[in-house]
Amino acid sequence: MKNSDAADGGVEVSDTTPGEMIDGYTLDELADYLDRGQRPRDPGIDDSPACQIALAGLRRLRRFNDTFLDDEAAAEPPRDESWISALLENLRVDAHAGRSVPIAHPDPEATLSVTEGAVKDLIRRAGDDIGGVLIGKIRLQGDVTVPGEPIDLDVEATVAWGENIPSLAPLIRTAVLRDLCHHTDLVVVAADVTITDVYVPEEEQA
Amino acid sequence: MTTSLMSDTLAELVGTIPGVMTLYSPEPVIARAAKVALATVLRSPATTDRIQVTDGPAGVHVSVHLGVSRTQSAAAVCRDVYEHISSAIRADGQDVDRIVVKVGRVS
Numbered sequence: 001m002k003n004s005d006a007a008d009g010g011v012e013v014s015d016t017t018p019g020e021m022i023d024g025y026t027l028d029e030l031a032d033y034l035d036r037g038q039r040p041r042d043p044g045i046d047d048s049p050a051c052q053i054a055l056a057g058l059r060r061l062r063r064f065n066d067t068f069l070d071d072e073a074a075a076e077p078p079r080d081e082s083w084i085s086a087l088l089e090n091l092r093v094d095a096h097a098g099r100s101v102p103i104a105h106p107d108p109e110a111t112l113s114v115t116e117g118a119v120k121d122l123i124r125r126a127g128d129d130i131g132g133v134l135i136g137k138i139r140l141q142g143d144v145t146v147p148g149e150p151i152d153l154d155v156e157a158t159v160a161w162g163e164n165i166p167s168l169a170p171l172i173r174t175a176v177l178r179d180l181c182h183h184t185d186l187v188v189v190a191a192d193v194t195i196t197d198v199y200v201p202e203e204e205q206a
Numbered sequence: 207m208t209t210s211l212m213s214d215t216l217a218e219l220v221g222t223i224p225g226v227m228t229l230y231s232p233e234p235v236i237a238r239a240a241k242v243a244l245a246t247v248l249r250s251p252a253t254t255d256r257i258q259v260t261d262g263p264a265g266v267h268v269s270v271h272l273g274v275s276r277t278q279s280a281a282a283v284c285r286d287v288y289e290h291i292s293s294a295i296r297a298d299g300q301d302v303d304r305i306v307v308k309v310g311r312v313s
Contacts, residue, residue, distance in 0.1 A: 109305055111304060114312075184280065
């Protein structure tokens with residue numbers, strides 16, 4: 001996958017294999033759908049939770065770019081495409097439903113769960129909603145399919161230039177754990193947040 | 207009650223539960239795509255049950271795939287949906303084989 005327009009959060013996908021698609025759509029197609037205002041309606045996208053998760057991630061990525069890039073900088077070719085390509089790749093991988101994370105119920109007839117894709121979307125959004133943060137790679141370590149199993153959580157994040165990293169990392173950790181605790185039965189025993197990148201707009205690099 | 211009618215009734219019921227935003231098709235993507243393709247060829251609308259109801263070995267088997275609101279606990283909504291469906295089936299005089307409730311998105 002290669003990124004063609006980092007400032008827009010747009011992607012150009014080459015040599016796409018079925019495994020790289022999200023319920024039958026490439027990220028590029030989903031980005032185009034977003035550009036068209038989600039018109040005409042495509043039921044294949046609208047009825048797919050994985051596609052909806054990817055669209056929401058693309059929207060947040062664009063919002064981040066809009067906030068931290070001025071128009072002049074946005075018009076310039078990105079200096080490092082690998083940064084945004086990695087973010088998009090994480091978004092694509094994490095949108096898939098993945099494993100089923102069980103929700104406890106005493107009735108034996110009940111099989112209740114949240115998809116791993118929905119859980120990772122919760123984590124990503126909890127972080128992204130903090131100003132100046134974009135969540136990157138997310139790892140749920142441990143068997144999330146076993147009720148009560150202790151889980152380690154690793155979250156990587158990019159922060160915008162000028163943000164206070166020592167204060168942001170605990171904020172991300174608190175927001176993520178709060179949402180996981182509210183929405184799931186996961187038992188998170190360790191949550192590590194690593195700031196892996198600082199996003200520097202063109203004007204700061206010059 | 208037929209399984210198709212029960213699917214419609216349960217979909218209506220589940221749609222009224224606080225926190226439920228969307229009912230996704232419980233069918234796999236490939237099955238849905240095949241239905242859409244067939245409907246295109248036949249020039250008829252593609253119809254998919256929003257809640258899958260089948261006959262299981264011990265009674266009615268139900269599968270639901272949900273999108274829920276972020277304002278409510280996804281786990282609590284999931285349990286609520288199960289309770290409502292279970293009560294509705296038993297009120298209809300039928301046994302429950304299994305009720306599968308999966309949250310695919312919290313928005």
